[in-house]
Amino acid sequence: MMYLAHYGMSAAPFGLTPNTAFYVDLPIHQQAMAVLTVALSQGEGFIKVTGEVGTGKTLLCRKLLQEAPEHFALAYIPDPHLSPLELRWALALELGLKHSANIDPQQLTQLLQRQLVLLAQQQKQVVLLIDEAQALPDETLEALRLLTNLETEQRKLLQVVLFGQPELNQRLALYQFRQLRQRISFSYDLSVLNRAQVACYVNARLQLAGASQLFSRTALWLLHYYSRGIPRLINILAHKALMLGYGKALQQIGCYQVMQAARDTDDVQAGKPHNSGFWWPLLAPAALLALWYWLPGGWW
Incomplete structure (x- = not known):
C-alpha cells in the first residue's frame, strides 16, 4: 500500500478483511470470548453472538477458529444461505466426509451421526460456527435444530454457535422458533x-x-x-x-x-x-x- 513506507508501517493496519493479526483485545471482545469459552465447556445447546454490522463478529469467529483447544473439531460455515440439504452437506464436508450424488438426505443424516459418534469416541467436541446467521432460511433453521438432537446418553454430539446481526434476535423471537430459542444456553451482544x-x-x-x-x-x-x-x-x-x-x-x-x-x-x-x-x-x-x-x- 502506497503510504506504508511513509508512516514506517510493515502492513496495512486498517484493512476491511478481518485479520486476526490485528485483533485488539478490547473489553467487549474479552467478554465475548469469555462467554464463548464457558459456553463451549458446557458441551450442549446453542450459543448466540449478535452485533451491529461491522462490530467484529467475523473477526471474533476467526479468532475462535484459530485459538480453539485441540480437542475441538470446528466446522465453519461463512455463507449460511443454504437449504437444509446443503447445510447437512456443508457440515459433512467440514467433518471430513466426501460428497456423493448417490446419497439421499436420510442416508446423509445417518452418515453424519456416525461421523459425530466417531469423533466423540476420539474425545473430540464438535462445534459448528455459522457466520451471518441472520441469513439462514426458516426451514434451514429448523433443520439445524433437528441436527442438534443427535446425542449420546452423556452429551450432545454437536454444538452450534450463531454469529449474526440484530435481525437474528428478531427472527428467533417468532413463535415458530420457540423450540430453538429455548435451546440457546448462552448469548452475548457486541456493543459499539x-x-x-x-x-x-x-x-x-x-x-x-x-x-x-x-x-x-x-x-x-x-x-x-x-x-x-x-x-x-x-x-x-x-x-x-x-x-x-x-x-x-x-x-x-x-x-x-x-x-x-x-x-x-x-x-x-x-x-x-x-x-x-x-x-x-x-x-x-x-x-x-x-x-x-x-x-x-x-x-x-
Whole structure:
C-alpha cells in the first residue's frame, strides 16, 4: 500500500478483511470470548453472538477458529444461505466426509451421526460456527435444530454457535422458533466502542503495524464521532485519513483529514444523528475546522 513506507508501517493496519493479526483485545471482545469459552465447556445447546454490522463478529469467529483447544473439531460455515440439504452437506464436508450424488438426505443424516459418534469416541467436541446467521432460511433453521438432537446418553454430539446481526434476535423471537430459542444456553451482544476504546483500538492497530501514534487527540475524537464506535467504519475512516495525510506528506493525522474522510464515506453520512436532541456534537466538527484555520498546527 502506497503510504506504508511513509508512516514506517510493515502492513496495512486498517484493512476491511478481518485479520486476526490485528485483533485488539478490547473489553467487549474479552467478554465475548469469555462467554464463548464457558459456553463451549458446557458441551450442549446453542450459543448466540449478535452485533451491529461491522462490530467484529467475523473477526471474533476467526479468532475462535484459530485459538480453539485441540480437542475441538470446528466446522465453519461463512455463507449460511443454504437449504437444509446443503447445510447437512456443508457440515459433512467440514467433518471430513466426501460428497456423493448417490446419497439421499436420510442416508446423509445417518452418515453424519456416525461421523459425530466417531469423533466423540476420539474425545473430540464438535462445534459448528455459522457466520451471518441472520441469513439462514426458516426451514434451514429448523433443520439445524433437528441436527442438534443427535446425542449420546452423556452429551450432545454437536454444538452450534450463531454469529449474526440484530435481525437474528428478531427472527428467533417468532413463535415458530420457540423450540430453538429455548435451546440457546448462552448469548452475548457486541456493543459499539466508546471514545476511549476507539483511541485504544486505533493506536493498538498502528502499533501492530509498526507505527507510532499518528492520530491527534482531536482526530481520534472525530473518528469516534463519525464512526459511531463501529470498528469497520473506524477502519474505513482511518485508512482514508492516512491516505490524505500521505498525499500532503504529513507525519500526523489531524481533524481535517478525518473530516474529509467522513465526507467521502456514505455510511457516515447516513448514520449522522441529524434528529438528535444533542445538537452540540453536530457543531463540533465545524468548530474544529475553524480552529484549524486560525490556530497554529500541531495540537489538532
